[in-house]
Amino acid sequence: MARVELKSVRKQFGPVVAVHGADVVFEEGSFTTLLGPSGCGKTTILRMVSGLEKPTSGDIEIGGNRINDVPIHKRNLGLVFQNYALFPHRTIGENIAFGLKYRDVPKSEMARKVTEALDIVRLPGVEDRYPSQLSGGQQQRIALARAIVIEPDVLLLDEPLSALDANLREEMRVELKTIQDRIGVTSIFVTHDQSEALAMSDKIIVMSAGRIEQVGTPEEVYNTPASEFVAGFLGAANLLQARVINRDATHVVLETAEFGQTPVPLSHAATLGQSNDAKLMVRAEKLTLGPKGSDGVAAKVEAVDYQGQLARYFLRVGDTQLQAMNMIDGAPFGAGETVALSMNPDACAALPVGGPA
Amino acid sequence: MQCFSQQGGFLLPDQSHSIDRRPWLLLSPALVFITVLVVIPMAFILVYSFYENIDLAVDVPAFQFGNWMELLTDGYYHTAIWKTLRLSVIVTVLAAVLGYIPAYVIAMTRYRHKWLLLLLLILPFWISFIIRTLSWIHIFGNQGALNGLMNLLGLGDLQVQLMYTEFTVIVGFIHVFLPYMILNVYVSLEGIDRNLEPAARTLGATPWQAFREVTLPLSLPGLAAGSLLVFVLTGGSYVTPLILGGPSDFLFGNLVYDAVVTELNWPMGATLSFALLILLGSVVILYSRLMGMNQLAKAFG
Numbered sequence: 001m002a003r004v005e006l007k008s009v010r011k012q013f014g015p016v017v018a019v020h021g022a023d024v025v026f027e028e029g030s031f032t033t034l035l036g037p038s039g040c041g042k043t044t045i046l047r048m049v050s051g052l053e054k055p056t057s058g059d060i061e062i063g064g065n066r067i068n069d070v071p072i073h074k075r076n077l078g079l080v081f082q083n084y085a086l087f088p089h090r091t092i093g094e095n096i097a098f099g100l101k102y103r104d105v106p107k108s109e110m111a112r113k114v115t116e117a118l119d120i121v122r123l124p125g126v127e128d129r130y131p132s133q134l135s136g137g138q139q140q141r142i143a144l145a146r147a148i149v150i151e152p153d154v155l156l157l158d159e160p161l162s163a164l165d166a167n168l169r170e171e172m173r174v175e176l177k178t179i180q181d182r183i184g185v186t187s188i189f190v191t192h193d194q195s196e197a198l199a200m201s202d203k204i205i206v207m208s209a210g211r212i213e214q215v216g217t218p219e220e221v222y223n224t225p226a227s228e229f230v231a232g233f234l235g236a237a238n239l240l241q242a243r244v245i246n247r248d249a250t251h252v253v254l255e256t257a258e259f260g261q262t263p264v265p266l267s268h269a270a271t272l273g274q275s276n277d278a279k280l281m282v283r284a285e286k287l288t289l290g291p292k293g294s295d296g297v298a299a300k301v302e303a304v305d306y307q308g309q310l311a312r313y314f315l316r317v318g319d320t321q322l323q324a325m326n327m328i329d330g331a332p333f334g335a336g337e338t339v340a341l342s343m344n345p346d347a348c349a350a351l352p353v354g355g356p357a
Numbered sequence: 358m359q360c361f362s363q364q365g366g367f368l369l370p371d372q373s374h375s376i377d378r379r380p381w382l383l384l385s386p387a388l389v390f391i392t393v394l395v396v397i398p399m400a401f402i403l404v405y406s407f408y409e410n411i412d413l414a415v416d417v418p419a420f421q422f423g424n425w426m427e428l429l430t431d432g433y434y435h436t437a438i439w440k441t442l443r444l445s446v447i448v449t450v451l452a453a454v455l456g457y458i459p460a461y462v463i464a465m466t467r468y469r470h471k472w473l474l475l476l477l478l479i480l481p482f483w484i485s486f487i488i489r490t491l492s493w494i495h496i497f498g499n500q501g502a503l504n505g506l507m508n509l510l511g512l513g514d515l516q517v518q519l520m521y522t523e524f525t526v527i528v529g530f531i532h533v534f535l536p537y538m539i540l541n542v543y544v545s546l547e548g549i550d551r552n553l554e555p556a557a558r559t560l561g562a563t564p565w566q567a568f569r570e571v572t573l574p575l576s577l578p579g580l581a582a583g584s585l586l587v588f589v590l591t592g593g594s595y596v597t598p599l600i601l602g603g604p605s606d607f608l609f610g611n612l613v614y615d616a617v618v619t620e621l622n623w624p625m626g627a628t629l630s631f632a633l634l635i636l637l638g639s640v641v642i643l644y645s646r647l648m649g650m651n652q653l654a655k656a657f658g
Contacts, residue, residue, distance in 0.1 A: 052555050072558040073566075079559040085552035089574050098570075102561030150560060 002063030002153040003028040009058035018044040033189045035197040036207035078147030082159040084139040086131040093127030099150035117145040155187040226271045236284035269350035279351040286347040287324035289339045296342035405627035414621040424628035441609040445591040448530045456538030464546035521603040529601040538583035545579025
């Protein structure tokens with residue numbers, strides 16, 4: 001277990017900059033997610049920590065020691081790959097014991113540790129099988145067992161769930177988090193799946209185009225995104241053109257063509273700055289539809305996407321298209337209906353215009 | 358198709374019938390070719406090995422074991438078998454070692470134009486095998502490039518006589534058969550998951566340990582296939598020792614050539630050919646048993 005710190009780490013592949021000077025701290029024992037679309041540099045950061053890539057400049061520290069020049073096999077890290085990367089010519093037992101061979105573990109102790117690791121991932125008794133005899137989900141558990149049995153300082157997870165099918169993925173993410181809690185290892189998790197990131201992380205690092213957009217807890221990142229990119233990447237957000245018309249000690253008042261004046265709490269406008277142009281972010285689930293004539297702005301339902309307990313509405317207010325997600329109470333509103341839209345300003349956020357998105 | 362119902366599904370009563378017949382139907386062209394071009398000619402050769410040769414190119418149909426007895430009792434033939442096996446092993450081992458390295462480099466390179474490297478590998482096949490073999494005379498011959506270079510360097514006194522020795526035969530074989538080894542090893546290396554070596558590295562293996570524990574065992578099927586190919590090709594050839602070897606550098610194949618072409622003793626030639634077939638055939642069978650290729654194949658599911 002150890003704290004990992006990146007100090008202005010930059011990585012360049014030929015003319016392409018994969019990571020622009022990143023300063024990140026992965027706290028000891030925490031579960032931190034690097035979240036972003038493909039090509040945003042998240043995997044590159046993970047590979048630099050593991051030693052599979054060398055930073056172009058900057059320092060990487062594990063437990064306070066600079067490890068830039070420490071070879072991969074001396075870093076004591078557990079790495080779990082998206083495609084499991086189990087050794088197909090070795091049994092499950094041999095796969096898990098692989099890392100123990102290089103750590104002067106006595107033979108008897110080795111067998112005990114393998115059994116223990118299989119218990120942790122809830123697959124006891126498969127030591128003598130070959131990887132190809134297990135399902136994808138089971139193989140991924142073995143890959144995890146192989147990574148944690150060496151008691152690594154840091155556990156690195158490179159999209160470990162994305163090769164699994166949807167139901168299994170949700171089951172495994174709960175389990176992965178439980179195991180991480182139990183052994184308490186510092187974990188760095190790479191994913192492009194926002195729901196995985198929100199569900200599992202102590203801290204999320206949102207990345208885009210090689211830059212860190214925001215660092216925060218899942219709630220912070222979701223409720224008070226720092227940029228349009230973050231707002232759009234996590235969940236469904238409506239971003240409306242707005243003008244700042246007033247600032248006081250507690251609120252910033254934004255004016256939009258669709259909703260008029262909206263007082264946004266200052267805590268939800270941290271990155272706004274002094275500009276008078278802004279974007280008002282309203283989460284789709286925070287827009288509430290009411291029957292025609294009730295309080296709110298008149299909107300027309302253009303399409304309805306029925307999802308069982310939820311309905312996603314595509315609405316039009318003037319020239320603007322909006323999305324709303326509401327629980328279905330009775331029957332959902334139908335396409336073509338006129339409804340009244342309302343929202344709670346405290347659930348909105350004020351963002352600066354532009355950014356890499 | 359008869360076996361499909363109108364709904365497009367299988368009709369149950371017909372099912373076993375059609376499943377039995379179809380693979381044979383698909384195999385039949387190959388089976389016909391093998392029967393006509395391999396099995397029947399080999400049967401002729403076997404029958405011919407019992408004929409008696411009474412004069413140059415004069416054979417009498419018979420069923421006698423004179424030719425086979427000669428093969429089993431004459432030490433000359435035993436020497437040839439020994440020389441053939443020995444040289445085949447030497448060439449195979451050298452080709453395995455020398456071929457693995459370029460195969461590994463081509464498989465692991467991040468160079469964008471990998472096809473170019475593979476093309477270079479196949480390029481020698483565009484030149485006749487005889488010409489490629491003969492070209493060594495210009496390098497190792499008395500007036501060849503090597504001795505010319507020695508003269509230029511003022512080492513003229515160290516004239517080396519390399520031509521027409523076992524060494525040149527080995528060089529000739531390696532030159533011609535190495536691409537077969539490289540391609541076989543390359544294909545099996547190419548099929549290995551790129552994450553396996555990094556996985557071994559993060560678990561604590563040095564680069565060499567990761568190679569030895571992961572990449573090497575996983576590439577063994579290709580190495581085994583390439584080795585078998587080179588061994589059989591070497592064991593069955595006669596042109597390379599004929600061109601590059603001295604009088605004592607003959608292989609079993611040269612005896613077949615001598616019997617059939619020089620002595621016009623077809624029954625003996627037939628006996629020797631069949632003996633070579635049995636020899637190389639048993640090596641193939643023994644080898645696949647020992648290497649346990651089936652076991653390895655199982656590991657890949």
